[in-house]
Amino acid sequence: MSGHTHEEVNQHVKKYLFVFFSLIAGTIITVGASYIHFSNFKLTVALALFIALIKAFLVAAYFMHLISEKKMIYSILASTVFFFGGLMYLTIWSMEPASYPVGTVHIK
Amino acid sequence: MDIPYTTKPREDTGLYNAKLGIWLFLASEVMLFGALFSAYVLLRVGAGEGTWSHHLLNVPLGTLNTLVLISSSVTVVLAWAALQVGNFAKYRMLQGITILCAMIFVAIKSIEYHDKFTHYQILKKDGTYVDGHMVERTQEHVILDGFEAKELIEINQPVPGHHHEHTHITVPVSEIQKIGNYGPAHNTYTAIYFTLTGLHALHVIGGAFVIFYIWGPGAKMWKTDPERYINRVEISGLFWHFVDLVWIFLFPILYLL
Numbered sequence: 001m002s003g004h005t006h007e008e009v010n011q012h013v014k015k016y017l018f019v020f021f022s023l024i025a026g027t028i029i030t031v032g033a034s035y036i037h038f039s040n041f042k043l044t045v046a047l048a049l050f051i052a053l054i055k056a057f058l059v060a061a062y063f064m065h066l067i068s069e070k071k072m073i074y075s076i077l078a079s080t081v082f083f084f085g086g087l088m089y090l091t092i093w094s095m096e097p098a099s100y101p102v103g104t105v106h107i108k
Numbered sequence: 109m110d111i112p113y114t115t116k117p118r119e120d121t122g123l124y125n126a127k128l129g130i131w132l133f134l135a136s137e138v139m140l141f142g143a144l145f146s147a148y149v150l151l152r153v154g155a156g157e158g159t160w161s162h163h164l165l166n167v168p169l170g171t172l173n174t175l176v177l178i179s180s181s182v183t184v185v186l187a188w189a190a191l192q193v194g195n196f197a198k199y200r201m202l203q204g205i206t207i208l209c210a211m212i213f214v215a216i217k218s219i220e221y222h223d224k225f226t227h228y229q230i231l232k233k234d235g236t237y238v239d240g241h242m243v244e245r246t247q248e249h250v251i252l253d254g255f256e257a258k259e260l261i262e263i264n265q266p267v268p269g270h271h272h273e274h275t276h277i278t279v280p281v282s283e284i285q286k287i288g289n290y291g292p293a294h295n296t297y298t299a300i301y302f303t304l305t306g307l308h309a310l311h312v313i314g315g316a317f318v319i320f321y322i323w324g325p326g327a328k329m330w331k332t333d334p335e336r337y338i339n340r341v342e343i344s345g346l347f348w349h350f351v352d353l354v355w356i357f358l359f360p361i362l363y364l365l
Contacts, residue, residue, distance in 0.1 A: 009192050016189070020182040027174050027359075031167065034364035037268075048360040055356045063185045064349045070122040073131050080135040084142045091146040095153050 019062045026055045115335045130343045134350050137311075141354050144307065148300050148361065158261030161297040164290070166220060170363040173216045174355065180209030181352040184319070184345040191338045196330055199341070203323045206348070210316035217309050224290040224298065228252055229263070230279055231286040238277050239263045242289075250287065251278050264295075301362055308358060311351050319344050 030051045038044050061067040066077075113125050121128065152160060187202035223241075230238040230250065240254015255272035257263050266272065288294055292302040322340050329337040 006193050009189050013186065013189050016182055016185050020178065023178045023181075024175065027171065027178065030360055030364065031171055034167075034360070045365060048365055049357075052357050052360055056353050059181060059349055059353050059356065063181055063352075064346055072121040072123060072128065076131050076135050080138050084138055087139070087142050087146050088149075091149050095150070 015062055019058045022058055023055055026051055026058075115333075115339060124339060126339055126343045130346050134346065137350060141304075141307075144300075144304055145357070145361070148304065151296050151300055155296060158259075158265055159295065161264045161295060163266060164297065165301075165363045166223070167363050169216055169220060170359055173213055174359050176209050176213050176216070177352050177355050180206045180213070181349055183209065184348045188338070188341050188345050191330075191334075191341055200323070200327075203319060203341070207316055207320050207323065210312055210319075213312055214309060214316075217305065221302075224302075227290040228287060229290070229294070230284055232279065232283050233285045234283070237263060238279055240274065240277065243276055247281065249278050249280050250284065251276055253277075304358055304362065308351070308354055311354070315344070315348050315351050319348065 030048060033047055033051065034044075036044075038047075066073070111125070115124055117124050183202045183205045187199045187206065190196075190198035190202060226242050228240065228242050228250075230252065232238065237257045237260065238252055238254060239257060240252035243251040243253050245251075253276055254274055256277060257272075290298055292299050322337075322344055326340070327337075329340070
């Protein structure tokens with residue numbers, strides 16, 4: 001934003017305020033949604049994470065200016081997403097019963 | 109000889125040094141918190157039937173803390189925007205609010221931690237439990253303001269809508285098999301709760317100190333090198349937004365699910 005005019009900065013300020021109110025609304029929706037009892041707990045988790053992801057996107061894209069960042073930053077973050085995604089995938093994969101070798105006795 | 113590209117962006121990357129540096133650091137922080145989130149998932153899914161604590165945290169306080177952090181996130185970016193148009197007074201005011209919000213967040217967190225450290229659980233020799241806040245503890249007896257339970261699941265996973273009647277319960281020391289507060293050693297849930305929120309709170313405190321330094325003693329640079337000063341405000345702001353991002357995930361995971 002260095003070297004931008006007052007008018008350009010004002011446009012950005014309007015976006016920041018829009019994101020701020022969206023985040024407030026997202027928080028209220030998240031808390032409200034937590035009182036809905038779905039038959040499947042996975043749905044509750046999915047909904048909570050979905051709303052959190054939208055809020056995170058707004059903070060990253062507009063507050064952190066990622067929406068107009070340079071290619072180098074995107075490359076760094078792409079590798080971060082790869083490794084973070086891999087970490088969470090391995091976490092969930094390790095919980096699956098199928099990951100045990102055939103013949104393993106599962107002692108409870 | 110000056111270090112190049114402290115304010116002027118490099119021609120190949122289009123970035124000044126600190127911008128690249130902070131994003132590399134934030135990438136490493138994602139893996140740090142990611143590892144702890146992964147630990148949370150494994151601990152939660154692997155927990156035995158009825159052992160994972162629910163409704164232990166104060167949702168209104170957690171929601172308030174979320175709103176405080178979101179507000180500080182917007183003031184940080186508005187402060188930077190104010191500097192962009194040369195309005196130092198407005199930057200000073202907005203960044204001051206950011207620092208105030210940080211202090212409010214830590215204060216609320218301290219209240220929550222204090223609540224946990226004064227909340228006790230007694231396992232009696234007859235196998236029943238007494239759960240509540242400490243009223244009095246002597247060599248002869250312990251008095252808790254809480255309720256009695258036959259099984260742990262009644263405490264960890266209370267029936268929704270059912271509220272335990274709280275009374276002062278006196279337990280002679282001779283009847284106590286085990287007594288402990290809801291600190292990190294209490295159970296797996298409190299262990300990961302204190303680890304996650306404790307590390308996050310340290311980041312809040314560290315970030316607040318940096319923002320405070322740049323806002324206060326470091327503000328002399330606005331007169332000598334304003335462009336570099338704006339960059340410092342931007343970089344510290346990026347760290348602050350990351351701290352907010354982590355909380356955006358921590359809050360629903362720990363308080364609501």
